[in-house]
Amino acid sequence: MLRLFTGMRDKTINTVLIFSVAVIFLVSLILSIFILQPSQSHMVEIVQDDTVLYTFDMDQAEDQEFTICYDNGSSNTIRIQNGKICVAGAECPDKTCVSMGELYSKSLPIVCLPNHLIIRFAD
Amino acid sequence: MSVKRMTQLSLLTAAALILYVIELQLPSLVPIPGVKLGLANIITVVAVYRFRPYEAAILVAVRVILGAFFAGNLSALLFSGCGAALCLCGMLLLGRVISVKYIPLCSVLGAMLHNAGQIAAAVWVVQSTSVLVYLPILMVTGGIAGLFTGLCAQAVERRLPASYQRKSCRSSKKS
Numbered sequence: 112m113l114r115l116f117t118g119m120r121d122k123t124i125n126t127v128l129i130f131s132v133a134v135i136f137l138v139s140l141i142l143s144i145f146i147l148q149p150s151q152s153h154m155v156e157i158v159q160d161d162t163v164l165y166t167f168d169m170d171q172a173e174d175q176e177f178t179i180c181y182d183n184g185s186s187n188t189i190r191i192q193n194g195k196i197c198v199a200g201a202e203c204p205d206k207t208c209v210s211m212g213e214l215y216s217k218s219l220p221i222v223c224l225p226n227h228l229i230i231r232f233a234d
Numbered sequence: 235m236s237v238k239r240m241t242q243l244s245l246l247t248a249a250a251l252i253l254y255v256i257e258l259q260l261p262s263l264v265p266i267p268g269v270k271l272g273l274a275n276i277i278t279v280v281a282v283y284r285f286r287p288y289e290a291a292i293l294v295a296v297r298v299i300l301g302a303f304f305a306g307n308l309s310a311l312l313f314s315g316c317g318a319a320l321c322l323c324g325m326l327l328l329g330r331v332i333s334v335k336y337i338p339l340c341s342v343l344g345a346m347l348h349n350a351g352q353i354a355a356a357v358w359v360v361q362s363t364s365v366l367v368y369l370p371i372l373m374v375t376g377g378i379a380g381l382f383t384g385l386c387a388q389a390v391e392r393r394l395p396a397s398y399q400r401k402s403c404r405s406s407k408k409s
Contacts (some may be wrong), residue, residue, distance in 0.1 A: 128343065136373065136377045138370070139371070139373035139377075160361075212265045219368075222365065224267075
């Protein structure tokens, strides 16, 4: 199957691979910088399976904490403080959403994969 | 598979699991899911160069499943499984064309494939392409982590006794 490659010299393959890795890396780096830009939007929505559960205006929302419970016994506790939203606690085993901290970028929503919950800036 | 061979594989699997558990204790630097060092990948890279494809596959499968039990996080099994499978397939092919001297290159590509596999699984689970934004970030961090684990793998590969060697290279002559 790899007969095709054996004809090529090792050096050529390595050069091609190193070059492609470098290109992927640089493109990703530039994209990452764009993705990590803080959002200008004030509207935050909490979505589960394409259904919007809550919408908040971050400039007006008062500090609060509430829990979203699911049929399977799992839950997420959402906290809004000083115009920032974060997941304060979760029943899911990995707690990734908690460790993600506050929502700050439009393109980087807080996602709780086990509960299919997404917290993101709305348009 | 001879008993000796199986013992060698078990030893490497145990080493991979130890690395995995150690890594669980390290705090994550970036609050982005999926960003990690992937220390257990050191063993995978070594296995790709020193073992037959199916032996490396067994090693990775056992490590991923037992690792999920140790972490107490079976829901992450799908992601790590998809990532590890894509990473292993890619590295097995790359291991044929990239010489031992360039192990870090193989590892970097493997790490990137691992993250791509994880993202693919996440897209499938969430049924939404919104998770794709993680891809560039994971490519950058995965590239750096892959370079590090690749250098480690090179150091390990150099010190591993010659008895840890695939007996016959079954592919190139027959096909």
